[in-house]
Amino acid sequence: MRPSRFPAPGPSSVSTATTTSYAGDDVTHALSHPCSEKERLRRRWNLVLAERERLLRLATSRLGRTTDAEDCVQEAMIRAVTFDALDESRVAALLTTITLRLCVDLQRGTQRDRRLAHRVQVLRTSRPETGSEVEHRVCERAAGAWLLTQMTGLGERERDVLLSRARGLSTAETANALEITYKSAESAFTRARSRMRVLYHEEMAR
Structure with missing residues (x-):
């Protein structure tokens, strides 16, 4: 077997290599931070x-x-x-x-x-409400609650626009909140309102 041309690493070589390795780790750590x-x-x-x-x-x-x-x-x-x-x-x-x-x-x-x-x-x-006024208000709330359950049949945009308008936002504010154009918000509200009106009249005609 031919002798190796490279001498075996002595203690100083190992120490140098170890130090170099640690230094490399420090450089890598510094570069990553x-x-x-x-x-x-x-x-x-x-x-x-x-x-x-x-x-x-x-x-x-x-x-x-x-x-x-x-x-x-x-x-x-x-x-x-x-x-x-x-x-x-x-x-x-x-x-x-x-x-x-x-x-x-x-x-x-x-x-x-x-x-x-x-x-x-x-x-x-x-002034205090009469009996008929109280009855009318109760009916309005019941109708509103029923219409709310029917909103699942609307498209996502129509539903979001209708809910925003119901909370008191204007068309422009609704468009900004949903990040859509004014025209899109207006059209979606018109479609949603028409759809809900049809559903309400169909229910009342039963």
Whole structure:
């Protein structure tokens, strides 16, 4: 057997190889973690703050109130920065989506508060209902509950649009909430309303 041209590794060679291996692991670890959490947050905040003025204009156009718009934009930026799976190349689109949804939520809450205040005022000032009025109101509620069970027969868009309108949203607000065009929301509402009217009359004719 021919002797090997390469000498057997001595203790120093093994130590050097081990050190090199550890150093390689450190380099790999460093490459896989290029920045600290603090640096990552700083970079994200720089990205979202660059969109702040645009988002303020967008929110103000929806809400009409600067203070509410600022609240929505601030909340949207915080959500984006703290979103673990944030795609930094799509920060602008994500911020737009979050801001619009927050505007819709705020509008819904405002409208809900207004309706509640109106009902409280009506209850304070209205006269006691007669027996026929109470009966009429009970029948209306029963009809509404029955129609709600029939909504499963509608298409998904028609059902979503009809429910949004029933909650008090306008056609434009419904379109924004569902991310569809105004025309699509209007058409879906017309179709859904016609379908429900037919079902109601068929049930009443039995």
